[in-house]
Amino acid sequence: MDLTLLFGLGVALFSLAGGFMMDGGHLGSLFEISAAVIVFGGTIGATAISYSLEELKNIPKLFKVALMPKILQPAQVIDMIVELAEDARREGLLYLERKLNQIEDSFLRKGVQLVIDGTDPDLVRNIMEVELAALEERHYIGSSIFATAGGYAPTMGIIGTVMGLVHVLGNMSDPESLAPAIAVAFMATLYGVGSANVFWLPLSAKLSNISKKEEILRQLMIEGIVSLQAGYNPVLIRERLSAFLSPETREDKSNFDDY
Numbered sequence: 001m002d003l004t005l006l007f008g009l010g011v012a013l014f015s016l017a018g019g020f021m022m023d024g025g026h027l028g029s030l031f032e033i034s035a036a037v038i039v040f041g042g043t044i045g046a047t048a049i050s051y052s053l054e055e056l057k058n059i060p061k062l063f064k065v066a067l068m069p070k071i072l073q074p075a076q077v078i079d080m081i082v083e084l085a086e087d088a089r090r091e092g093l094l095y096l097e098r099k100l101n102q103i104e105d106s107f108l109r110k111g112v113q114l115v116i117d118g119t120d121p122d123l124v125r126n127i128m129e130v131e132l133a134a135l136e137e138r139h140y141i142g143s144s145i146f147a148t149a150g151g152y153a154p155t156m157g158i159i160g161t162v163m164g165l166v167h168v169l170g171n172m173s174d175p176e177s178l179a180p181a182i183a184v185a186f187m188a189t190l191y192g193v194g195s196a197n198v199f200w201l202p203l204s205a206k207l208s209n210i211s212k213k214e215e216i217l218r219q220l221m222i223e224g225i226v227s228l229q230a231g232y233n234p235v236l237i238r239e240r241l242s243a244f245l246s247p248e249t250r251e252d253k254s255n256f257d258d259y
Helices: 004-022 033-050 058-066 075-089 091-102 106-118 121-170 175-230 234-244
Strands: none
Touching: 004 058, 004 075, 004 121, 004 175, 033 121, 033 175, 058 091, 058 121, 075 091, 075 106, 075 175, 091 106, 106 175, 121 175, 175 234
8 A cells, every 4th residue: 555645645634724723723614515515516527527437437446546556666577577588598488378377467468478479579569569558548547537627626616716705795784794604605715726736636646657657667568578589688688677777776876877
C-alpha cells in the first residue's frame, strides 16, 4: 500500500482545518449539506456526462491503483530478463517456454512467448509498442477522469455560491440573517475549490505519475525482449537496460550521473 496518498490527504485536511481553527473558526461551521449536494453532485454529474459508462466503471479500480499500485521495480525486471538471457544462451530459446509460468507480468510474458514462437524481430517490437500505446491511452483516460472532475468542481462551487446569494437577496426583510446566510452561500465555493485542489487534481496527478513509471517499465521490457531475441550477451543486456535505472540504483556511476 502506498501511504503517501493517505498521508498527503491527511496533512492537507489537517492544515486547512487547523489554520481555520487558529483564527477562531469552528469546524462545525464548515459543514453545509446543501452546498455539498450542489458541488459534489454537480461535479459527479458533469464528469459522468464527459465519459462513457465503460470508462466510468473503472473508477473503483482507479482508486485501488492509486492507493495500492503494483509496479515491478526496474532492477527486478532487469534481473529477470538477464536470467532468461542466460538460460536461452545455455539451452536455447525454446527452453524459455518452461519458464513462462514463472513470469507474472502479462506484458513481459507475451513478449517472451513471441520470441519463443520465432516471430520476426521487427514484428515483435511493433506488437509490443502497439500494446504499450493502448496501455498509455487507457491510463490517460483514467487520470483524465479525475482531472475533469477537478476542473468542474470550482465552477460548481461558484454556481452554488451564486444560487445561495440569490436566495439571500430574495430574503432581505431580515437583515440580521444576511451575514450567516452569505457565509453559508460561500461554503459552496470552499467545497468546490477545496475538493479540486486537495482531492481531484492530486489524485489525477498520482495516477499520471504511476502511469509514467509503468510506461517506462514497459519500454525497458521491450528493449530487453528485443535484446534477448537478438542473442546478446547477458552482461551486455544488463548494461543496456541499466540506462533505465536512476543514478542512485546503478552499481557503477560516472562523475556526471547526478547532473
